Amino acid sequence: MTVRSLPARVLPARVLCALVLLCASALTACGGPGGDRTVTVLGSWTGAEREAFGAMLAEFERETGIDVKYTGTRDARAVLASELHDGHPPDTAVLANPGDLRAYAADGHLHPVGSASRGIAAEATTAAGPDGARRPYGIVLKASVKSLIWYAPDTLPGGLAERLRDPSLTWDDLAAAVSGTDAAPWCLGLEDTSQSGWPGTDWIEDLLLHLSGPEAYDAWVSGRLAWTSPEVRRAWEEFGAVVRGAHGGNGGILLTGYGEAGHGMFADPPGCRLDHAGSFIPAFYAQADGRPRPGRDFDFVPFPGRGTVAIGGDLLGMFRDTPAARRLVAYLTSEEAQRTWVERAGSGAYSLNRDIPPGDYPDDVSRRVAALLAGAETVRFDASDSMPGVMAAAFNHAVLEYAADPADERLDAILAALDKVRRTA
Template sequence: MPVRTVPLRAVTALVLLCAAALAGCGGTGNDRTVTVLGSWTGAEGDAFREMLREFEGDTGIDVRYSGTRDARAVLASELHDGHPPDTAVLANPGDLRAYAADGHLRPVGSASRGIAAGPTTATGPDGGRRPYGIVLKASVKSLIWYNPDTLPEGLADRLNDPSVTWDDLASAVSETGDAPWCLGLEDTSQSGWPGTDWIEDLLLHLSGPEVYDAWVSGRLAWTAPEVRRAWEEFGTVLRGAHEGNGGVLLTGYGEAGQWMFADPPGCRFDHAGSFIPAFYAQAAQRPRPGRDFDFVPFPGRGTVEIGGDLLGMFRDTPAARALVEYLTSEEAQRTWIERAGSGAYSLNREIPPDDYPDDVSRRIAGLLAGAETVRFDASDSMPGVMAAAFNHAVLEYAADPAAERLDAILTALDKVRRTTEFDA
């Protein structure tokens, strides 16, 4: 029987576990069991369970995972009842910060490491700022997709030039047809967010990370010129968007880009995250990455917006700490890449772009790894009340993207900002 080599990080996690609770090593009870509540089901749930099996085999700790699409509501209920899971996947950094401020979350120490640790830092009930979670996997949002067969010759190469600006892109896009942009704002769980992604990328790339950070943290008014310009540019996108089967308000975000593959094409460009190829694959033409669709980075090379799934620790046990330590490791993160599909990206710098399964995903990984500035999705990072108002405002603006209407929208959003408590 071959001898199994235990990964070094798993050994470290086990040593930490034993050092923290000598009585628990080899024993029973909470020191040998950790519960995880998450939102992953289907293929994502299977990939996560594969990660957990490796951890269980290396440490002897039993991991009990509960996967449900209602994880956010289930977590709130369990916290209310006083019986939270040891760890849970959180919907966004805004939830992480709220739970940290309320004293529900436990600091994770130095376990959070990678390309961008900012989303996991929060202010605790004592006023101190420290890491309260980890980013398990990320999606890259600053991408603009296209169908090579529908673009004028040489245009994709021009748009891939690192020096290209937003104005260059907007001018080139306007020359490709009456409705160059694919856009759908409908989502069964939370319509509007594809529009917030647009405004976030525009503000980040046009005005820079300092302005973006001030806006996300509530220090910059929604009526500020930089914010207004981002909305105005989004207005040009709205006016140049393909109407789909019922307008952008009724078109699903995953459906919108499929019009790129129609004959003739309904639109030419789709602003969407790294998760979108899974939706393209559902088109009747069965398009394939690199051949039938590709991407260019959002103008402003070196700056990337991401989303992601975070995990927080609600019960500070040795087993929970060992799991948190393991889930950011190279061996655990590689499982996401191999099992969870091309939409999953690791923030662990030990995972090189060459480890991704195809050329398109390798180039996205390279974009993320080489970025000088990485920022988390703004609406996901804002307090829930502010994020909800942002989503609603996008839908309102999409219904009537007139300049005079925008004044009222931004004024209303700033009123919410002034009455909302942001994380310091």
């Protein structure tokens, strides 16, 4: 609804009162907060993800009679910041990462969600509020599994596929096994428009987590472990070896999109053997020549170091504490709602609700990824997503700088510069 603005002096008092009442009743339609029977949601989902979320919301509306107003935009982060600045935030909003959740919680913008935060890796949504007390301030709506290595079984040299599937495989074993192949050992692409570099941060995160363990990982994420520490430096050095053995060389990986890098596995002859990528990658493989299919043309193994998995995910926080918002937050983590994600959101969407069995996923590969997540002894959220924004941005930039020339002498300066950011972030 559009109401034309007129000078106040020509509006009779009764018209002014009518307009005030009209705006109050139409506030949710204009993007403002909802009420007891309405709840607003701001998110970044469009396309298939928006349709899946819409199916979840439709069930909620039928069960509760509460009307959900969803606004989907790829600029959700900027829109949220603007609405908070103006003092009119949505009731709930999808957040890009735990770093944003922690910043909003510390500033007092978010309200605790209590027992609604549950399931696998629920600690990812725990943050310190303005009073310093740590509480659950959000929920993970859906997750992606990061600690995966993909391969094309039919094109691997004899015995390598079996070696990959050996539960006792270590990172050193894997690095040695692929170093002698005729094709480049690793597919790697770091380009992603303004976010270029993050595939390299995923590499370093997995290497640190699996080589040095969750305690070192947690200390690093929280800023207590220096970037120049032996644990962090080793992860970067191993990543440097991956870069030197990657298809396309140093310059090529800087210009290759992360979703296209793995296409080299399906070339004839193959350009690369293995691809380190998250559970979202099958959708990109399907765009390669021949339309490769999961389980037949490509498969995965966990990152060496069984029992430990890194994840990413979409989080939701509550910016206005209303009964309707609380009911929606509690519903979105329920078995009913999470099963809708599994069925409707497409490849790469995984639930952290332990009541969703792996058998509910649509194909053998996704069922095995879900089983890996459900059976993991240790689950950690993506490190760069959990760091303060300035630290994460410096990490991305450092990956690109190092990948351009992965020499040991340059690494010292890169890590020292990151430590300067750590001390201020």
